[in-house]
Amino acid sequence: MKYPKLRELKEAVISLFTPAYTSKFPAEPHVPFEKFRGKPVVDNDNCVGCETCANVCPPLAITNYDDVEKGVRIIKRDYGKCIFCGQCQDHCITGKGVTLSDKIFDMAVFDREKNIEYQEKELLICEHCHAVITTKEHLHFMHRKLGPRAFSSILNLNLLNQKLKLAEGQDTDVEIRDGLKRKDMFNIICPNCLRQVLVKYLIKGA
Numbered sequence: 626m627k628y629p630k631l632r633e634l635k636e637a638v639i640s641l642f643t644p645a646y647t648s649k650f651p652a653e654p655h656v657p658f659e660k661f662r663g664k665p666v667v668d669n670d671n672c673v674g675c676e677t678c679a680n681v682c683p684p685l686a687i688t689n690y691d692d693v694e695k696g697v698r699i700i701k702r703d704y705g706k707c708i709f710c711g712q713c714q715d716h717c718i719t720g721k722g723v724t725l726s727d728k729i730f731d732m733a734v735f736d737r738e739k740n741i742e743y744q745e746k747e748l749l750i751c752e753h754c755h756a757v758i759t760t761k762e763h764l765h766f767m768h769r770k771l772g773p774r775a776f777s778s779i780l781n782l783n784l785l786n787q788k789l790k791l792a793e794g795q796d797t798d799v800e801i802r803d804g805l806k807r808k809d810m811f812n813i814i815c816p817n818c819l820r821q822v823l824v825k826y827l828i829k830g831a
């Protein structure tokens with residue numbers, strides 16, 4: 626028969642007289658410790674649907690799907706896969722799109738679907754080649770961030786014009802002949818023609 630070592634006996638005696646480290650949740654309410662990382666909580670008003678958090682999420686708990694027909698990006702957040710690493714919070718481009726709660730920890734469910742949340746963000750789709758550019762909110766965010774420097778991007782400028790109702794799509798359109806070619810793609814974003822027109826509109830509307 627093996628006898629317990631003195632050190633183990635000492636630990637056993639100490640534990641008899643010290644309070645338990647764990648709480649009796651759910652029988653008693655549990656108060657998480659300071660800097661506890663709980664459920665990531667999304668602030669939809671400050672989330673622009675940029676995909677950054679999905680790109681840095683190690684277990685792929687955040688995924689995106691672009692529905693080009695409906696013109697929306699669907700963001701799926703499956704907290705059943707979350708490891709509470711905080712990467713989404715640290716890399717969020719707005720700094721406020723997602724925050725790990727220091728209070729929400731009880732995420733045990735019988736139905737895994739209950740731990741999944743969805744968001745929808747309107748897409749900006751190229752009207753010529755139908756490629757997804759990004760979400761409209763993402764571009765508006767970049768525009769606000771860049772300030773006057775955003776004028777160097779024709780995409781931001783077009784969106785700003787639409788928002789301010791200074792120019793419609795047809796004002797900025799470039800006619801494509803003989804099918805869409807690489808040279809036409811350059812024409813569409815060419816600042817030599819579009820920027821002059823749009824800046825003129827902006828000054829007139831100011």
Ligand code: SF4
Nearest residue numbers: 682707708710711713
């Ligand atoms: S905390 Fe980590 S694992 Fe959880 S959603 Fe954010 S990036 Fe993904």
Ligand code: SF4
Nearest residue numbers: 672673675678717722
């Ligand atoms: S990084 Fe921030 S703004 Fe971008 S999709 Fe994630 S939560 Fe939203």
